[in-house]
Amino acid sequence: MRKAAILLLIATMSMSLTACWSNREVNDIAIVSAIGIDQGNNGNIRLSLQLAVPLLIGTGSSQGGAGTTKLADTSGWVVSEEGATVMETYRSIQQKLPRQIFFSHSRVIIVGHSMAESGVSQVLDFFERYRESQMKSYFAVSATTASDVLNYLPKFERLSSEVIFEELKRRVLPTVRLVDFLNALQSEGVEPFAPILEITASENGESPYKNLVISGSAVFKEDKMIGKLDDNEARGLHWVLDTVKEGVVTIEIEEGRRKGRISAELEKVNVSRKMKIGESGKMEVRLHADVSANIYENTSDMDLEISENTKSVIDLFKKQIENRITGSIQKVQRELQSDIFGFGQSIYRRYPLTWKKSYREQWDTLFSEMETKIDVDVRVLRNGLTNKTIKISDSEVEQK
Numbered sequence: 101m102r103k104a105a106i107l108l109l110i111a112t113m114s115m116s117l118t119a120c121w122s123n124r125e126v127n128d129i130a131i132v133s134a135i136g137i138d139q140g141n142n143g144n145i146r147l148s149l150q151l152a153v154p155l156l157i158g159t160g161s162s163q164g165g166a167g168t169t170k171l172a173d174t175s176g177w178v179v180s181e182e183g184a185t186v187m188e189t190y191r192s193i194q195q196k197l198p199r200q201i202f203f204s205h206s207r208v209i210i211v212g213h214s215m216a217e218s219g220v221s222q223v224l225d226f227f228e229r230y231r232e233s234q235m236k237s238y239f240a241v242s243a244t245t246a247s248d249v250l251n252y253l254p255k256f257e258r259l260s261s262e263v264i265f266e267e268l269k270r271r272v273l274p275t276v277r278l279v280d281f282l283n284a285l286q287s288e289g290v291e292p293f294a295p296i297l298e299i300t301a302s303e304n305g306e307s308p309y310k311n312l313v314i315s316g317s318a319v320f321k322e323d324k325m326i327g328k329l330d331d332n333e334a335r336g337l338h339w340v341l342d343t344v345k346e347g348v349v350t351i352e353i354e355e356g357r358r359k360g361r362i363s364a365e366l367e368k369v370n371v372s373r374k375m376k377i378g379e380s381g382k383m384e385v386r387l388h389a390d391v392s393a394n395i396y397e398n399t400s401d402m403d404l405e406i407s408e409n410t411k412s413v414i415d416l417f418k419k420q421i422e423n424r425i426t427g428s429i430q431k432v433q434r435e436l437q438s439d440i441f442g443f444g445q446s447i448y449r450r451y452p453l454t455w456k457k458s459y460r461e462q463w464d465t466l467f468s469e470m471e472t473k474i475d476v477d478v479r480v481l482r483n484g485l486t487n488k489t490i491k492i493s494d495s496e497v498e499q500k
Contacts, residue, residue, distance in 0.1 A: 129202040133176060134261035135237075136246025137223050138212035140182035145215070145223055147189040148180040149201065150250045150261055176259045178250045186226035203232035207265045209278055210297065212245040216318060216325035221285065228282060235279040238268045241318040241325065243298040252299055252312050263312050268295065271345050273314045273334045285323055288460060289444025292320040293337070296328060321438045329431060336428025339389060339421070340441050342371040349393065351416040353400035360400030362413060364393040367481060375443070375450045381458070383470040385443055389421060394482040404483050418476040429472050439467045 136148035153176065179196065183189030194201050209227065211220055227233040242249045252260040268275045275295050276284075284292040298315035317334040318325045329337060338344050350363045374386045395404065395413075402409050432440060444463050448455040459466055 128199055130197050130199040132201060132203050132206045133259055134250055134264065135203075135206055135209045135227075136178075136212070136242075136250045137186070137210070137215055138245045138247055139214045139218060144182045144184055145186065145189060146180055146182045146247070147186060147193065148178055148247045148250050149190075149193060150176045150178050150259065151201075152205075152259060153177055176250075176261070178247070180247060186223055187230075190226075203230065204234060206234050206237055207261055208238045208240060208268070210240050210242050210246040210249050210264075212242050212247070213325075215246075216241045216294075216320075219323045220320075221323035224278070224282065227278065233278075235277070235282075237278045238265065239276055239278045239281045239294050240264070240268065240297050240314075241294045243296055243315060248299060249297050249312065252310065254312070260312065264297065267312065267314055271343065272347070273331065274317055274338045274341060274343060275314075284440075284442075285320075287445060289439065289446070289448045289455070289463065290442035291322070291438040291440050293440040294318045294320070295334075317440075319432065319436050319438050319440055321436075326438060327436045329428065332424065333428045333431050336424045336426070337432075337440065339369070339371055339425045340373075340387065340428065342369075342373075344369040344371070349417055349420055351413065351420050353402055353413075353416075355400075355402065355412075358401040360398070360402075362395060362400065362402070362416075363397040364395045364417060364480065366391065366393050368392040373443075373446060375446050377451065377454065378471075383443075383447060383459070383466060384473065385446070385470060386473045386475070387425065389425070389474070389476045391417075391421065391476065391478045392481055393417065393478060395480055410480065414478050414480060417478045417480075421476050421478070422474050425474050426472075433468045433470075437464060437468045439463070443467060443470065 131152045132149050133152045134150040136150075138146040138148070140146040179193055181189050181192045181196075183192055190201065209224075211223065215223065228235075249264070250260060252263070254260050254263045257263050257266070273295060274293065276293065281292050281294060284290050294317065295314045296316050296318050297312060299310050299312055300315070302311045316331055317329045317337055319327045319329060335347070338347075344366065347366045347369075348363055349366065350361050353360050353362060368391070370390045372388050372390075374388075376384045376386065378384055398404065402413070404410055404413065429441070432438060444455075444459070444467060447459060
């Protein structure tokens with residue numbers, strides 16, 4: 101009995117000694133907050149890592165006069181190197197650093213525009229295999245180079261990776277995680293897409309201040325970027341994928357003495373799809389959008405207390421949403437011919453045998469020919485704090 105107790109104690113102590121064998125001290129690691137991949141010279145890739153510098157987070161970078169502190173512009177440091185593969189390049193960067201590179205806290209992976217057009221599967225293979233990779237990292241394409249985005253100096257945050265992460269997390273336009281991008285890349289009946297990051301002037305003209313924004317969506321055919329959707333078309337993609345969480349719809353009011361616009365904030369959106377095979381064997385997709393919204397601005401003189409006016413406004417909202425969805429579908433079907441909506445995948449799930457027998461091999465052609473029907477229901481929950489509009493005199497209307 102005593103011998104058994106001693107063996108149990110030794111086993112317990114051994115487990116406690118080995119449980120944290122792979123733990124690393126913070127002072128020994130270089131934490132990667134974002135990763136950028138661009139095309140290099142002579143067929144190489146250029147890997148850029150944004151490293152967080154803990155000493156600069158919330159502290160000053162140098163001492164100013166009279167005891168003041170001058171804050172650092174950023175708490176990040178971007179290091180880059182070129183090589184034949186991501187692994188080789190990562191090791192080259194590691195040789196220059198006194199700390200062990202640590203990928204597990206990376207929140208976003210960005211590829212440059214040229215790299216996206218040449219194909220991304222080879223450079224993403226490393227992140228699918230490497231044990232420290234965060235498969236839930238956001239994946240995006242830079243309008244220029246990934247290095248440009250990583251070196252952007254933010255105003256609200258200390259790291260550009262934080263700006264990118266928060267911008268993508270809000271999902272004003274469609275976003276994608278690395279794991280979902282890779283799944284689309286390797287699945288039947290669906291093609292990948294990714295948000296495009298762009299650095300723009302914060303004001304019109306030659307403003308020295310810059311903003312980092314999502315500017316449309318990159319459309320892929322297999323692993324190559326073949327085109328893009330602008331902001332309005334990307335919003336249509338948002339609707340088709342049923343990923344709209346927030347947004348604003350604005351309509352033009354041409355009736356009445358004072359023309360204007362009415363804007364509504366989306367409160368709840370649900371878009372369902374139904375696949376159907378027609379009598380001729382042609383595929384058809386029916387999209388039904390169920391929308392709840394609140395009106396928060398009315399610059400026309402339309403009185404929303406009148407039920408007929410409210411019905412007219414709802415009809416205009418329906419038409420606006422339908423046009424937004426239709427514009428995106430037509431652009432993708434006719435011009436880009438890449439099924440980023442996953443219509444083919446929906447057909448496979450609904451009609452697996454028919455998909456394998458009749459649609460899989462010729463889906464590129466069938467996708468561009470399939471019919472789409474859109475039905476939109478809109479409910480206005482609230483008209484803001486008042487149903488009244490701001491009244492102006494007849495003379496002022498005539499002068500305008």
